Amino acid sequence: MNNFNQKHFLxxxxxxxxxxxxLLNLSIELKNKKRLGVDTSNYLKGKNIxxxxxxxxxxxxxxxEVAAADLGINAIYIGGPGSQMGNKESIKDNARVLGTxxxxxxxxxxxxxxxxxxxxxxxxxxxxxxxxxxxPTQVLADFMTxxxxxxxxxxxxMAYLGDGRHHMGNSYLIxxxxxxxxxxxxGPKALWPVKxxxxxxxxxxxxxxxxxxxxxxxxxxxxxxxxxxxxxxxNLDKQGEDLAQYISLLKPYQVNARVMTLANPxxxxxxxxxxxxxxxxxxxxxxxxxxxxxxxxVTEEVFESPQSVVFDQVENRRHTIxxxxxxxxxxxx
Numbered sequence: 001m002n003n004f005n006q007k008h009f010l011x012x013x014x015x016x017x018x019x020x021x022x023l024l025n026l027s028i029e030l031k032n033k034k035r036l037g038v039d040t041s042n043y044l045k046g047k048n049i050x051x052x053x054x055x056x057x058x059x060x061x062x063x064x065e066v067a068a069a070d071l072g073i074n075a076i077y078i079g080g081p082g083s084q085m086g087n088k089e090s091i092k093d094n095a096r097v098l099g100t101x102x103x104x105x106x107x108x109x110x111x112x113x114x115x116x117x118x119x120x121x122x123x124x125x126x127x128x129x130x131x132x133x134x135x136p137t138q139v140l141a142d143f144m145t146x147x148x149x150x151x152x153x154x155x156x157x158m159a160y161l162g163d164g165r166h167h168m169g170n171s172y173l174i175x176x177x178x179x180x181x182x183x184x185x186x187g188p189k190a191l192w193p194v195k196x197x198x199x200x201x202x203x204x205x206x207x208x209x210x211x212x213x214x215x216x217x218x219x220x221x222x223x224x225x226x227x228x229x230x231x232x233x234x235n236l237d238k239q240g241e242d243l244a245q246y247i248s249l250l251k252p253y254q255v256n257a258r259v260m261t262l263a264n265p266x267x268x269x270x271x272x273x274x275x276x277x278x279x280x281x282x283x284x285x286x287x288x289x290x291x292x293x294x295x296x297x298v299t300e301e302v303f304e305s306p307q308s309v310v311f312d313q314v315e316n317r318r319h320t321i322x323x324x325x326x327x328x329x330x331x332x333x
Contacts, residue, residue: 004327008119009127010112011134012174013200017208020140020178026323026333027144027316034070034319044329045072047103051129052118053079054109059273059314060129064106067321076102095121104329107131125328127321135167138272138313139175140320142229145312149268150226154180154209158227159263161218161253162297163191168231168272170197173212177201182211186221188249189214218252222262229270230255230297236276236283247291255298260307269298269308277303 003019012020033040051064061077068075089097091114098105099122107115108129119126128136143153150156160172164185170193176183185192192198192214205212215221222228230253235246255269276284276296287293295303302308327333 005329005331006125007328008125009136009324009328010115010119011128012136012139012171012178015178017178017180020143020175023140023320023323023327024144024147026327027140027320028147030070030322030326031144031316031319040070040322041072043071043326044103047071047073047329048101049073049075049104049106049325050098050102051075051077052105052107052110053077054107057108057130059317060108063314063317064129064321067318067325070318070322071326073103073325091117092121094118096123099123104325127324127328130167133167133170134174135171135272136175137317137321137324138168139171140324141313141317142172142270142272143175143179144316144320145270145309146227146268148312148316149309155182156227157182157184157225157264158229159184159186159222159225160229160231161186161222161255161259162230162250163187163234164193165191166231166234168229169193172229173197173201174204177204177210177212178208180208180210182213184213184215184221184225186215186218187253189216191249218259219262222259225263226267227270228255228260228263228267231272232274232276233297236287236296244291247287247293250297251293254293254295255302256295257299257301260302260305267307269302269305269310270313271298271303271310273310273314275303275310 065075095118104125105122106127106129110131112131112133115128115131128134147153158181164187173193202212233250238246277298278295278300279285279288287296
């Protein structure tokens, strides 16, 4: 019996620890089949899905399209300029139109309340590829990567450094609470996840045995951890004094070689792409010219080190997304 059939995948808050583990197990199974050359293109043959992109992402689009192809799904890309959602056509109407033509909808870049409106009206599974509040598909891929390198999740010591108020900070916190990690949010108190979410996750942790710590001190926060994580600093589009203050606030939480030495010697580094780790991007170059920061949230030395497993994360997104689509669109697994 498939308990996921026709369910939405909007946030990990909607799933139990056991259900999340089921999705991780299915992801690992699908990855093993891919490596063994097992053909899975008949698993969802004849299904059609819509990929709604509010903003561009090469990696996200490629991941979903390749994952769909692996399962025999026809994927229809709809970018921001190609959609009239919320402009000439209401979100509810668009959702209902897609619901008559497709078997699933992936949303990337929309506000959480918009994706919830789509889910409430589409009548088919809706998957959160990324919103401003949550990024559950990425957390599944990252947890799969941790399992591959560390063998398990429960009890793993993980520190997330930086700005914790956005999708990755929120979703790592939820995932850690659900799966029993020893998780440390390491960053300025002003940039911790909101109190309401912290309280909810602390309650979940009481049931799962997770340990959740919110701390400003980097040395104490990363001491002996197995995993160090970060994400792009989300307010880099600010201008003038606000941006200067924001960077000054976060600069002590850059993941660099010194920070990595404070962790377990066998610790791994994870980060969802994109990553501003050198001067090879316009953003990286501008921040260096204005503020002298070579590498923003992480340095090139760490990103390119043997401890970095960021491209394992990229590969694993393909398989966790396949697991989500298969579980929610196939009646019997």
